[in-house]
Amino acid sequence: MDRRLTRRMKLRRSHSAKPWGQSKKTHMIPETLYNDLVNNVRNRVNISHTMSKAVVTIIISYVRDSVPSLKNVMQEILQQQDKVQLPDELDYSxxxxxxxxxxxxxxxxxxxxxxxxxxxxxxxxxxxxxxxxxxxxxxxxxxxxxxxxxxxxxxxxxxxxxxxxxxxxxxxxxxxxxxxxxxxxxxxxxxxxxxxxxxxxxxxxxxxxxxxxxxxxxLESLSEEFVVFLLTMVKDVLGTEEASKVFGVILACNLHFHMPEKNYVMDALVEVKQVDFFFEEMFFLHSIRVDLVHFIPQEDSRDAVVKILTDVFARSDTATLMSINKQIILVDLIFTRLVANWKQNKISLDYMTLFYNMLKTTNYKQHRHHEHEFRDLFEQITGEELETAEVKRARSIINKIRNEFPDLF
The missing domain is CATH 1.20.1050 (Glutathione S-transferase Yfyf (Class Pi); Chain A, domain 2)
Known part of the structure; x- marks a missing residue:
């Protein structure tokens, strides 16, 4: 007999069991029954482990609630889902x-x-x-x-x-x-x-x-021409899954650039010129807090949408691509996020950098949106007693803003 199968059978026999039901006959509940059911569903139906657990839990819960005489038994089986599996049990799955x-x-x-x-x-x-x-x-x-x-x-x-x-x-x-x-x-x-x-x-x-x-x-095709092609093509499939994938590629490409003046994604936006649809998609992704390139959970990963907007306003030729109305909407988004994070004792340095870039490359004085609110927020941040690295960097950005735009802040 196969060594793994033999070992698995020994494991099953070695597990202690508990009485099943309240009848005169003694029924035993194997301590691995819940996980055995999950594994059987996964292997026979070919669905994920997560879905298999959901199926087993739903069925056992339904039986528990529908057959009073089996309530205790079913509940005991359900409690097994919190049991940590032994290495041997995992290894021989x-x-x-x-x-x-x-x-x-x-x-x-x-x-x-x-x-x-x-x-x-x-x-x-x-x-x-x-x-x-x-x-x-x-x-x-x-x-x-x-x-x-x-x-x-x-x-x-x-x-x-x-x-x-x-x-x-x-x-x-x-x-x-x-x-x-x-x-x-x-x-x-x-x-x-x-x-x-x-x-x-x-x-x-x-x-x-x-x-x-x-x-x-x-991979020489990863260039300005490539991004121009993506921007031109995506306009015909806006709102579809294909469009999300294309925007994800553009955002991923942009993450590789640290110098906006040498960024072919920015060059492509200038080449296309009419990119309102692109900014609308960025605003939408920001509003629903979806990062199309964030696949691995990491607290310190940079927001790809904020990064690309920051790069847009790091250059005057790309900053002018966004209309005044959309700039006002973006200022709203920046202020809202800064305030929300500040209430949680957090400082959004990326958003502060984005706002600083907007001040440098757009005519903010034309609308002065949230001018007084920003001034009050900056006062609170600079008056913060904690001397963390984050606070120091925030003060540095605020000092730049005050020095360069004294008539505003």
């Missing part, structure tokens, strides 16, 4: 077994590529299937299972994927971007499953390989 097998395939593929022992078309199909299966499991399995398998042998499985990326970048796959894209999606999902993997990836050769990839001839 079907998802863990599948992940182990898939990473063994990656190890074998690495060996084949290093020895140049492959059949091009057949190997590409096998690779695509393997990577797709890994991504699907990372997306749908219990995160605890994924974390456990990934962290084995000091994150050796992550190192296997990094080595694989190196090999396919150098090899015949360089003409098949689909494989590289699938690997990058896996790296992104890994970071979401376990934040520590970000440190593992940053400390590896992957950043250097990504930089080499980005500078290759195939």
């Amino acid at each position: 079907e998802d863990a077994t599948a992940l182990h097998g898939l990473f063994k395939r990656i190890d074998l593929l690495n060996a084949n590529y290093e020895q140049r022992n492959y059949s091009t078309q057949e190997d590409e199909n096998t690779t695509a299937d393997t990577l797709s299966s890994i991504f699907d499991i990372l997306l749908g399995a219990d995160p605890e299972i994924c974390r456990m398998v990934i962290a084995e042998d000091n994150y050796n499985n992550v190192e296997l994927l990094i080595l694989f990326y190196q090999l396919v970048l150098d090899d015949f796959f360089e003409t098949r971007p689909k494989i590289r894209e699938m690997l990058l999606r896996i790296f992104g999902r890994l970071c979401f499953v376990d934040n520590y993997i970000i440190s593992v990836l940053v400390s590896s050769v992957l950043p250097a390989e990504l930089a080499r990839d980005m500078m290759s001839d195939e």
Whole structure:
């Protein structure tokens, strides 16, 4: 019999059980019953672990509420969902077994590529299937299972994927971007499953390989012309999922630039000229607090929408693209966010920088929107007794504003 199956059966028999029901017969409730049901639903119906838990919980709750004689039993099973699973229980789950097998395939593929022992078309199909299966499991399995398998042998499985990326970048796959894209999606999902993997990836050769990839001839199309194409094309699909993806690409491109005067995203906006639709989308994303490029939960990640608006007003040629009415709306948004954060003892330095840029590149004196309110807020911030780094930086921005616009603030 398969070693893992035998081990799983032993685990089931070894768990203590509790009496089931109130009848004269003694029924036992296995302590892993809830998780067993979840795993069975996931494996047989092929839905995510989260959805499987929801299905099992709904059914058991319905039985509990509908059959009074089973109320205590069903409630006891429901309480098992808070129980932390033992490593052995996780390791011998079907998802863990599948992940182990898939990473063994990656190890074998690495060996084949290093020895140049492959059949091009057949190997590409096998690779695509393997990577797709890994991504699907990372997306749908219990995160605890994924974390456990990934962290084995000091994150050796992550190192296997990094080595694989190196090999396919150098090899015949360089003409098949689909494989590289699938690997990058896996790296992104890994970071979401376990934040520590970000440190593992940053400390590896992957950043250097990504930089080499980005500078290759195939990616020369990432330029001003490319962004102009995106801006022109997206106008025909506004309000659709495709439009969101396009705006996400533009926002992601802009995050790479630290000098607005050398930013081809800004150059593209100037080239297109009529970009009201773009600013309206940025306002909409800001209002619903959606960041299209923020995939990995990190408290210190920069807001891509605020970044691109800050860059727009860092240059006079892009600042003039926004109408006065929209500028007033933006001043409203800035003031509202600054006040809301200040009430929570937070200072929004990005918004202060955005406002400072607007003062420099637009005719704020024409409308002076929230002038007095800004002055009062600046007084409160500069009068703050705490000497934190954030407060000091905020004071520095306010002092610049006061020195350059003394008649306003």
